[in-house]
Amino acid sequence: MTTAVADAHEHHGPEKGIKRWLFTTNHKDIGTMYLIFSLIMFFAGGAMALVIRSELMTPGLQFVHPEFFNQMTTMHALIMVFGAVMPAFVGLANWMIPMMIGAPDMALPRMNNWSFWILPVAFGILLSTLLMPGGAPASGWTMYPPIVLQTGVAFPFLIFSILLMGLSSIMGAINIIVTILNMRAPDMWLLKMPMFVWTWLITAYLLIAVMPVFAGAVTMLLTDQFFGTSFFLAAGGGDPVMFQHIFWFFGHPEVYIMILPAFGVVSEIIPTFSRKPLFGHDSMVYAASSIAFLSFIVWAHHMFTVGMPLSGQMFFMFATMLIAVPTGVKVFNWIATMWRGAMTFETPMLFSLGFVFLFTIGGFSGVMLAIAPADIQYHDSYFVVAHFHYVLVPGSIFALMAGAYYWLPKWTGHMYNETAGKLHFWMSTIFVNLTFFPMHFLGLAGMPRRIPDYSTQFADFNWMASVGAIGFGLSQLIFVYVLLTSKKGEKATDRVWEAPRGLEWTVPSPAPYHTFDTPPVKRVSEEAFE
Amino acid sequence: MSHAPDSYYVPHGSHWPIVGSIGLLFLMLGVSTWLNGADAGFWVMMAGVGIMVIMLAGWFGTVINESVHGLYNAQVDKSFRMGMFWFIFSEVMFFAAFFGALFYARNMSVPWLGGDSNNFFTNLLLWEGYESTWPTNGPGEVGGDYEVMGPFGLPLINTAILLTSSVTVTIAHHALISGKRAILGTFLALTAILGFIFVYMQAVEYIEAYEHMNLKLTSGIYGSTFFMLTGFHGMHVTIGAIMLTIIWLRVVKGHFTPDKHFAFEAVAWYWHFVDVVWVGLYVFVYWM
Ligand code: HEM
Ligand SMILES: [Cu+2]
Numbered sequence: 001m002t003t004a005v006a007d008a009h010e011h012h013g014p015e016k017g018i019k020r021w022l023f024t025t026n027h028k029d030i031g032t033m034y035l036i037f038s039l040i041m042f043f044a045g046g047a048m049a050l051v052i053r054s055e056l057m058t059p060g061l062q063f064v065h066p067e068f069f070n071q072m073t074t075m076h077a078l079i080m081v082f083g084a085v086m087p088a089f090v091g092l093a094n095w096m097i098p099m100m101i102g103a104p105d106m107a108l109p110r111m112n113n114w115s116f117w118i119l120p121v122a123f124g125i126l127l128s129t130l131l132m133p134g135g136a137p138a139s140g141w142t143m144y145p146p147i148v149l150q151t152g153v154a155f156p157f158l159i160f161s162i163l164l165m166g167l168s169s170i171m172g173a174i175n176i177i178v179t180i181l182n183m184r185a186p187d188m189w190l191l192k193m194p195m196f197v198w199t200w201l202i203t204a205y206l207l208i209a210v211m212p213v214f215a216g217a218v219t220m221l222l223t224d225q226f227f228g229t230s231f232f233l234a235a236g237g238g239d240p241v242m243f244q245h246i247f248w249f250f251g252h253p254e255v256y257i258m259i260l261p262a263f264g265v266v267s268e269i270i271p272t273f274s275r276k277p278l279f280g281h282d283s284m285v286y287a288a289s290s291i292a293f294l295s296f297i298v299w300a301h302h303m304f305t306v307g308m309p310l311s312g313q314m315f316f317m318f319a320t321m322l323i324a325v326p327t328g329v330k331v332f333n334w335i336a337t338m339w340r341g342a343m344t345f346e347t348p349m350l351f352s353l354g355f356v357f358l359f360t361i362g363g364f365s366g367v368m369l370a371i372a373p374a375d376i377q378y379h380d381s382y383f384v385v386a387h388f389h390y391v392l393v394p395g396s397i398f399a400l401m402a403g404a405y406y407w408l409p410k411w412t413g414h415m416y417n418e419t420a421g422k423l424h425f426w427m428s429t430i431f432v433n434l435t436f437f438p439m440h441f442l443g444l445a446g447m448p449r450r451i452p453d454y455s456t457q458f459a460d461f462n463w464m465a466s467v468g469a470i471g472f473g474l475s476q477l478i479f480v481y482v483l484l485t486s487k488k489g490e491k492a493t494d495r496v497w498e499a500p501r502g503l504e505w506t507v508p509s510p511a512p513y514h515t516f517d518t519p520p521v522k523r524v525s526e527e528a529f530e
Numbered sequence: 531m532s533h534a535p536d537s538y539y540v541p542h543g544s545h546w547p548i549v550g551s552i553g554l555l556f557l558m559l560g561v562s563t564w565l566n567g568a569d570a571g572f573w574v575m576m577a578g579v580g581i582m583v584i585m586l587a588g589w590f591g592t593v594i595n596e597s598v599h600g601l602y603n604a605q606v607d608k609s610f611r612m613g614m615f616w617f618i619f620s621e622v623m624f625f626a627a628f629f630g631a632l633f634y635a636r637n638m639s640v641p642w643l644g645g646d647s648n649n650f651f652t653n654l655l656l657w658e659g660y661e662s663t664w665p666t667n668g669p670g671e672v673g674g675d676y677e678v679m680g681p682f683g684l685p686l687i688n689t690a691i692l693l694t695s696s697v698t699v700t701i702a703h704h705a706l707i708s709g710k711r712a713i714l715g716t717f718l719a720l721t722a723i724l725g726f727i728f729v730y731m732q733a734v735e736y737i738e739a740y741e742h743m744n745l746k747l748t749s750g751i752y753g754s755t756f757f758m759l760t761g762f763h764g765m766h767v768t769i770g771a772i773m774l775t776i777i778w779l780r781v782v783k784g785h786f787t788p789d790k791h792f793a794f795e796a797v798a799w800y801w802h803f804v805d806v807v808w809v810g811l812y813v814f815v816y817w818m
Contacts, residue, residue: 015543023544104538107609107612109541110546114550114551118554121551124555156565157559157562174613175613177612178616182609183609208619208623210623212623213627223747228747229747229758230750230754231754233670234639234656234669235668235672235750236670236672236673236754237669237672237750238639238668239642241639245634246627249630514540
C-alpha cells in the first residue's frame with residue numbers, strides 16, 4: 001500500500017485516454033462530464049419538443065400519431081428535468097463548489113464518479129424504450145395511475161430508469177452536502193459562503209429528502225402492476241389519488257431543486273457585473289431556506305381539481321402564496337444589488353438579467369395558479385405549460401447558460417466569443433418569449449395541454465409558438481459554436497472579470513487539475529471574500 | 531478539531547464505480563425483461579447481482595485497506611460519518627413514503643370509500659353496502675377472505691429480539707471504546723445472530739400468512755401495506771445483519787481501535803435505524 005500513500009501526496013495530472021473519464025475521481029473531470037451529458041440531453045429533449053411543436057404548428061394531425069405525440073411529451077419532460085437541468089446544476093456544483101470553499105476535491109470522490117456514471121445507464125434504458133413494442137411511456141412525466149399502468153413493455157424499464165436517476169441524485173446530493181459541511185477552508189464559516197454554495201446546500205437537502213419518496217411512489221406503481229398490490233386501486237381500498245399526493249410531495253420540492261441553484265448562479269453573477277457586493281446576503285440565505293421549508297407543504301396545489309376537502313384547498317392555496325414572499329425578497333435583492341452599480345452587460349450578465357425578468361413572469365403566473373378557484377379553470381391547460389416553461393427555460397436554463405459563460409474562461413483559460421454569446425442571448429430571449437408567451441392566451445382561451453390536435457380558433461397562437469420553438473432550438477447551436485471555439489479566444493486572466501468575488505478567482509485560469517491541496521490561508525481567503 | 535491540512539485523502543482513479551454501473555445495467559435490464567415475461571431476463575438479472583457483489587466487495591475492500599494503512603485522517607473520517615448520516619436520512623424518507631401510504635389509506639381513502647366526508651354517493655353508487663374498517667381488503671374484497679396478523683406471538687417475539695439486539699450492539703460499542711475485545715466480539719456476534727433469527731422468524735411468519743391465513747401481498751390495501759412495509763424492513767434487517775457479520779469478521783482480524791472505528795459505528799447506526807423503523811411498524815401495522 002505504500003504506492004497509495006505516495007499517490008495521496010504526489011502530484012500528477014489526468015490519466016491518458018478513455019481511462020481518465022471512466023475511472024476519474026477528479027471533481028473537475030466529473031463536472032465536465034456532467035455538463036457535456038446534460039447538454040446532449042438538452043438537445044435530445046429539445047428535438048422531442050420540436051416534434052411536438054411541429055405537430056402543433058397547424059391544426060389537424062400531420063406528422064405523428066397521437067400515441068407517439070404522447071410519448072414525445074413524456075420523454076421530453078423526463079429528459080429535460082432529470083437529464084438536462086438537474087445534471088447540469090450538479091456539473092456546476094462539482095466544478096465550482098470545491099473551488100469556492102477552498103477544498104481539494106469533493107468529499108467522497110469515488111462515489112462522485114459513480115453518481116455520474118449511473119446517468120448514462122439510466123438514460124440509455126429510458127431512451128431505449130422508444131424502440132420497444134408499444135413504444136415509450138406516454139403517460140406524461142407525472143405517471144399517474146391508472147393510465148401509466150397501460151404502458152406496454154416499456155413500463156418496468158421506465159420505473160427502473162427512474163430508480164437509477166434517483167440513486168444518482170441521492171449520491172450526488174450526499175456528496176455535495178458533506179463537501180460543503182466538512183471541506184470548507186478553516187475561516188469560511190457558514191454565513192460567509194458564496195450564495196451558489198448556499199443554494200446548493202439547501203438543494204442537496206431537498207434532494208435527499210424527496211428523491212427516496214419518489215422512489216417509493218414508483219416502486220408502488222411497479223408492485224401494483226406486477227405483484228397485485230392495491231395501493232392505487234379503489235376496489236382494494238387504495239386510491240389513485242394517493243399516487244398524486246406522494247408524487248407531488250416529491251414533485252414540488254423537485255421544482256425548487258431545479259431553481260434554487262439557478263438563484264445561486266444569478267446571485268454570483270449580478271454582483272460581479274454591478275461591481276457591488278450582493279445586497280442582503282444573509283436575507284438571501286434565509287429566503288432560500290424558507291422556500292425550501294415551504295416547498296414541503298404546498299404540493300396539493302397541483303391537485304385542486306382532483307377532489308380534496310375544502311380545508312385542504314384553503315391550506316394549500318395560502319401556503320403556496322406564502323412562497324411569493326421569500327421569492328420576492330430574492331428578486332428585490334437582485335435589483336437592489338444592481339441599484340447604482342457600475343453595470344456592464346457581458347453575456348453572463350445579460351442571461352442573468354433575462355433570468356430576473358422572465359423568471360418573475362413565471363412567478364406571477366404561478367401566483368395566479370395558486371388561487372384555487374381560478375386554477376379550476378387554468379388546470380391542465382396551456383396556461384400551465386406557459387407557466388412552468390417560463391420558470392424552467394428562461395429560469396433554470398438561462399441561469400445555466402449564464403453560469404456557463406461566467407465560468408467558461410476559468411475552465412478553458414480563454415475568453416469565449418463575446419459577440420456570439422450576445423447573439424445567443426438575444427436570439428434565445430426573443431424566441432423564448434415568442435414560444436411561451438402566446439401559450440398563456442391559449443390556455444386562458446381553453447386549449448388543453450398534452451393534446452396533438454386543437455380547434456382552429458387556436459391556430460394563430462400555436463403557429464407563433466412553433467415558429468418560436470424552432471427559432472429557440474436553432475439559437476442553441478450558437479452556444480455549441482461558442483463551446484467549440486472556446487479555446488480560440490484571448491488568454492483569460494486569473495480574475496477573468498473586473499470585479500468578481502470568491503476563491504475561484506484566486507486560482508489560475510484554466511484552473512489546475514488539483515486546486516487547494518492545502519486550504520487557502522486566511523490572508524488569501526479574506527481578500528477573496530472581502 | 532485540528533488536522534494535518536495537507537492530508538485529505540483523494541484517491542486517484544478507481545474502476546469500481548464503472549463496474550457498479552455495468553452491474554446496475556445488467557440488473558435493471560434483466561429484472562425488467564424478466565417482469566415482462568422473458569425467462570432469460572432472470573439470468574441477466576443474476577449476472578447483474580453477481581457483478582454488484584463483486585463491485586461491493588472490491589470497493590469496500592479497497593476502502594478497508596486504505597483505512598488500515600492509515601490514509602484517512604480525522605477529516606476523511608468525518609466525511610464518512612456525515613455521508614452515512616445522510617444516507618440513513620434518505621432511507622428514513624424512503625420508508626416515510628410507505629408509512630404515508632398506510633396512513634393515507636387508513637385515514638382517507640378507506641373511510642371515503644365507506645361514504646365518509648362528502649363521499650355519500652361514492653359509497654351508494656359504486657360500493658353500496660361497504661362499511662369502512664381497518665384492516666380491509668377494500669370494497670372489492672380483493673384477494674378474498676383473509677385473517678389479520680395480530681400483534682402477539684411472533685411479531686412480539688421479533689420486537690423483543692430487535693430491541694435486545696440494539697442493546698447488545700451498544701454493549702459491543704462500549705466494549706470497543708474501552709478496549710475489551712472479547713466482550714466486543716461476543717456481543718457483536720450476538721447482535722448479528724439475533725438479526726438472522728429475526729429474519730428467520732419473519733420468514734416463518736410469511737409462510738404462515740400465505741399458507742394458513744390467506745394473507746398475501748394481493749390482499750387489498752391491508753396486504754399491500756403489510757407486506758411492503760414489513761418486506762422492505764426485513765430486507766434492511768438482512769442487509770444490516772450481513773454488515774454486522776462483516777464487521778465481526780473484521781473485529782476478529784483485529785481491526786478497529788478505541789478511537790478509530792467508523793465502519794463499526796456506521797453499521798451500529800444503521801442497526802438502530804432498522805430498529806426504530808420496526809417499532810413504528812409494530813405500532814402502526816400490527817398493533818393499532
Ligand atoms: C427549450 C425549449 C422547450 C420547448 C420548445 C418545450 C416545449 C414543450 C411542449 C410543446 C410541451 C408539451 C405541452 C403539451 O402538449 O402538453 C412541453 C411539455 C413539458 N416540458 Fe417543455 N419545452 C422546452 C424546454 C423544457 C425544459 C427545459 C423543461 C424542464 C426542465 C421542460 C419541461 C417540460 C415538462 C415538465 C412538460 C410537461 C410534460 C407533460 O405534460 O407531462 N421543457 N414542452
Ligand atoms: Cu408545485
